Amino acid sequence: MRIVSLTTYLVAPRWLFLRVDTDEGITGWGEPVVEGRAATVAAAVAELSDYLVGADPLRIEDHWQVLTKGGFYRGGPVLSSAVAGIDQALWDIAGKAYGVPVHRLLGGPVRDRVRVYSWVGGDSPAEASDAAVGLVEAGFTALKMNAAGILRAIDTAASVKAIVDRLASVRAAVGDEVDIALDFHGRLSLPMARRVLPLLEPYLPFFVEEPVVPELTGELAAVTSATAIPIAAGERLYSRWDFRPALEAGIAVAQPDISHAGGISETRRIAALAEVYGATLAPHCPLGPIALAASLQTGFATPNLLIQEQSLGLHYNEPADLLDYLVDPSVFRYTDGHVPLLTGPGLGIEIDAAAVERAAETGHRWRSPVWRREDGSLAEW
Template identity: 65%
Template sequence: MKITRVETFAVPPRWLFCRIETDDGLVGWGEPVVEGRAATVRTAVHELAEQFLVGADPLRVEDHWQLMTKGSFYRGGPVLSSAVAGLDQALWDIAGKAFGAPAHQLLGGPVRERARAYCWVGGDAPAEVRDQVAAQVEAGFTAVKMNGSGRMDRLPNVADLRRIAARAEAAREALGPEGDFAVDFHGRFSVAGAIRAVGVLEPYAPMFVEEPVLPEHTHLLERVTGATSLPVATGERLFSRAEVLPALRAGVAVLQPDLSHAGGLSETRRIAALAETYDVAIAPHCPLGPLALAASLQLAFCTPNFLIQEQSIGIHYHSGAELLDYVADPEVFRFHAGHLLRPTGPGLGVEIDERAVRAADGTAESWHNPVWRHPDGSFAEW
């Protein structure tokens, strides 16, 4: 069996899919994308495919990963690691189809039968947060995630801290003592500011506090983890075992590798094993499309230290398309009391509606994240 063609599709709302075709008719799908840099990643996918994949045996998945990540003198970074991630997903999809088994079966078999999932809630005011969380509880979810704040000075003032606490209080009231909420700070604080902000959340016991500082300040993260009893999470902007190691040493409780950024199933499987040696849980980052979610679930079902799965079905900032629009059979993504059941289909376990993908290709508007500024005109972290 040989790889004969690699295609990419830029589809709404902001996703990039890749399709690997073989000479015996097997097809694998993946999702290589950096949000806001889809066109750049698309170029990288085709460069890697032309150099390493076309004409090769698709079942040499690990060898392909080694070549794609190490076959150039300049390595790494989100663009290249995301391009590798999507291609790696597609290769595992083919491998599973060739052997008639889900990818997680090839990676050691299932360790659970269902995976807990959380959904995002928006809302700036506490009343909005309370209503949105209550709606998700009514829908059967037991966990949600929300932003801790909007635009923020590196050192929050008293009013900022009160707003953060009020949102957390509203979420806790809606969830009760049995439910969980996570708070994402998007690296908007300095280390000192993060310690202040995390401190006001302690009475409300969030499941974890995400990215209290920027990934480039991971070497300072131990100051935050050492100042709080709350679990600290990070990892969506760390793309390899080498990059997550300082976070593990800093005492994080949860790692959040992204299956479409951190080298695909091959590398995130190894990241999860490394995290296990530090007694750290895995909660895959996934505000993306159906293939990223499908790959994340394959990891979830063969990973002992899996905690919870992010997913973007119904997320508040999708515009122009929804995750299920590209899935031929959405049953695999149906929620059961806030959980997703173990997929049993071969490969990534999801059947893509190829006609819908081809029709949508090229219709996505070029998406870039907002650029924020402080009142004095200086740059502010989004």
């Protein structure tokens, strides 16, 4: 079996899909994307296709090594994301060729279902509380919410109290049986992190995600030592080498994104590294159905998986949602906040190729918002 073509599709709301075709009629799908830089990643995939066309798609590890290390310059979000989507598609082809789901190729399942969490919308404490109650009523047992908006390097007492009040309101609304994670999106400075996080401890958040920007990974020990709250990080780390200092600093939850951090192959290795440090895995995934399926396949076979992010109903997904590109959307049926074992071959989903092609006729040019503080300076989004 040989690879005959790699085709990328820019599809709403902000995704990039990859189709890898073979001369035996087996097709694999991947999701290589950097949100806001999708066309750039598509160009990287096109460059890498020069090596892949004509190659045996089942030599997954060899291809991963060549694609990540054979070009001399290595790493970074664009190359790692291009490789990630290719890797997903090759695992999809392998599963279909052998007639088994990918988790079987990874050693078999260690669990029968994967717990997932959903995003809480709403800016005010009341809006966030109402949204959280609605998600709990829909069956979710774990939620994640934005912790704050624009922040200064050292902000006011009012801003600090607003962060605390928002979590307190949601905790009061859903009770103690529901897990609540907070995402800071790197918006806290180191001194703000040391000030704010201890004040959140009475409300026992599930974890606090990315309290500081990834450039400060080497300083994360100052954050983990300042609080009893489990610290999560990793959506903007792209390899096991990137994760090592974060794990050494004491993060409790590693969050590689399977569409950024080298695909299924590298995410598995990051999970194993995290296990050495007593950390768990909670893959970042605010993306489409292919990335979610790849994350779930990995999670079914990963002993130290904690939980899986998923984007169904996420506010980014207004033009299209992840079920819109599936022939059978029931594979992602959520029951009691869990996704049951995917049993179909490959990634366990069937992409509606016609729907993808129609969406690609329009494409998208999604860009990350640019936030500014009241003095005009750039703020972390």
